[in-house]
Amino acid sequence: MDLPRTLISTFRGAAYPVVLTGSGISAESGVPTFREAQTGLWARFDPQELATPEAFARDPKLVWDWYAWRRKLVSEAQPNEGHLAIAAAQETFPNFTLVTQNVDGLHQRSGSSGVVELHGNICRTMCSVEGTEVETYNEGESPPLCPACGAPLRPDVVWFGEMLPYVALGVATEAARRSDVFLSVGTSSLVYPAAALPFEAIENGAMVVEINPGETPLTPHADYALRGRAGEVLPRLIRELSK
Ligand code: OAD
Numbered sequence: 001m002d003l004p005r006t007l008i009s010t011f012r013g014a015a016y017p018v019v020l021t022g023s024g025i026s027a028e029s030g031v032p033t034f035r036e037a038q039t040g041l042w043a044r045f046d047p048q049e050l051a052t053p054e055a056f057a058r059d060p061k062l063v064w065d066w067y068a069w070r071r072k073l074v075s076e077a078q079p080n081e082g083h084l085a086i087a088a089a090q091e092t093f094p095n096f097t098l099v100t101q102n103v104d105g106l107h108q109r110s111g112s113s114g115v116v117e118l119h120g121n122i123c124r125t126m127c128s129v130e131g132t133e134v135e136t137y138n139e140g141e142s143p144p145l146c147p148a149c150g151a152p153l154r155p156d157v158v159w160f161g162e163m164l165p166y167v168a169l170g171v172a173t174e175a176a177r178r179s180d181v182f183l184s185v186g187t188s189s190l191v192y193p194a195a196a197l198p199f200e201a202i203e204n205g206a207m208v209v210e211i212n213p214g215e216t217p218l219t220p221h222a223d224y225a226l227r228g229r230a231g232e233v234l235p236r237l238i239r240e241l242s243k
Pocket residue numbers: 021022023024025027028033034035036040101102119158159160185186187188189190191211212213214215216228229230231
């Protein structure tokens with residue numbers, strides 16, 4: 001696939017590039033996506049049973065154990081070429097914003113800093129009542145209990161029906177509104193408010209580039225839709241920038 005020259009030159013000249021990632025960027029690290037037929041987590045598990053405050057209230061052990069399984073999977077995964085290419089790009093732009101819907105921490109582990117996490121991080125644990133982060137707890141319990149108040153602990157992720165972290169969403173929205181180049185990578189563009197971010201960029205006249213092997217509701221609105229895997233397309237794109 002030849003990368004369009006205008007895409008490269010516009011990206012190279014960007015003052016405020018923004019990259020939004022979804023689970024597709026971690027697929028090549030062996031972390032399952034959500035909505036893909038057969039392999040997606042929501043094809044195999046019911047989110048209403050596992051990823052809502054009601055599910056946790058009903059069966060905290062089931063929910064804790066499911067997240068413990070995912071946490072183990074993520075901790076055994078390694079960042080891939082896509083994560084690394086984004087970390088490299090971040091070095092070359094002074095005002096680069098990386099926004100992710102992923103909870104796997106792979107961007108940070110690939111060297112990216114200041115990652116705006118819209119949906120939390122599965123590696124962090126918090127008190128289900130106080131909302132405070134808890135670092136030390138009894139790993140043998142399921143779920144473990146808050147050392148301060150005794151309430152069950154939960155993963156620090158956004159569940160269906162919950163608000164996104166206020167500060168992260170604010171930073172992401174501001175960055176999208178200011179952006180001149182916006183990359184949407186490995187996301188189905190179905191989940192709001194994250195899916196609204198590229199449209200904020202479009203409002204600002206930004207060049208919007210989608211990197212995804214499949215089509216999404218964003219595709220018809222993007223200036224460029226690069227059909228391919230993030231781990232393949234991103235390194236090529238970043239190499240071109242430095243030529
Ligand atoms: P989805 O599972 O909805 O979409 C994954 C996207 O990644 C699809 O469009 C795939 O075509 C694409 N994809 C697969 N492999 C890829 C690859 N190697 N390179 C590039 N793209 C690839 O996942 P998300 O869009 O991340 O929310 O889902 C958004 C949110 O829905 C998640 O953050 C999660 C979920 O419910 C919460 O948990 C709050």
